Amino acid sequence: MILTDREIQVFLDNRQITIKPTPDAVRYSSTSVDLTLAKQLRVWDFNQIDKTRGEVIEPGPKFKYAEFRDKYTKKKILTNKGYVLAPDDFVLAWTHETIDLPNHSRIAARVEGKSSLARLGLAVHVTAPTIHAGFEGHLQLELCNHGLFSIRLTPGMPICQLIFEMTLGTPAKGYSGIFLRQKK
């Protein structure tokens, strides 16, 4: 079952969902809440990529994503002018807000694009929208411009929406971790 705006508010009040900073009322729709773009992006370092042109990524037990990311991308801090995402450009981004979905709250979520941006060709994830119960932190976004025109990304712009769903039962780890938060 998808949570409506009223249920999202109840879950927020009960701390079964935490979003920091708390979204403004205008960020809600009937069944979702918008999140905004953080100041930091990771953009591809084409000088580095050119040096190793032809390298094949081999996902598997020995693959270290963070090392790959650090080698081939560089940090970009956005000013108010933002970042112009050209057609076919792909960058890593994060939401400004942090999310906390405690295991025992029986909530999972999906991060999805906003139709207003989707119509321009902007995708916010690459086939991995699920936010599992137990997630904490900033949401990573994979921004890709599939459109024909460049799109200016500015910090604080509504970039994606979260849709919350109730799980049928509590995951096993929810029982193990049920007292964790009381120890904090």
Next chain:
Amino acid sequence: MNRVKARIVRGAISSERIAYIKTAGGVRAEVLLSDTQTGSNHVLAVEVARDKNNVLIELPQETSSGDWRVWVNKNQILSE
């Protein structure tokens, strides 16, 4: 909830931590987490099963190789 021994380094953004966990198979599993899910030398994980020497843990996030659950030697568990 268990604290599982790990090497923790800072990630790409302020809240991100990268944890390297030695698995029972000898592989160093990499997982990207929030700073709230790690300490200076451990990650928080849940025990799912155990055998004589090893414990199957579920991590708070999927590892870079795609596993949510990994076997670790029981001496990797710092506390329960």
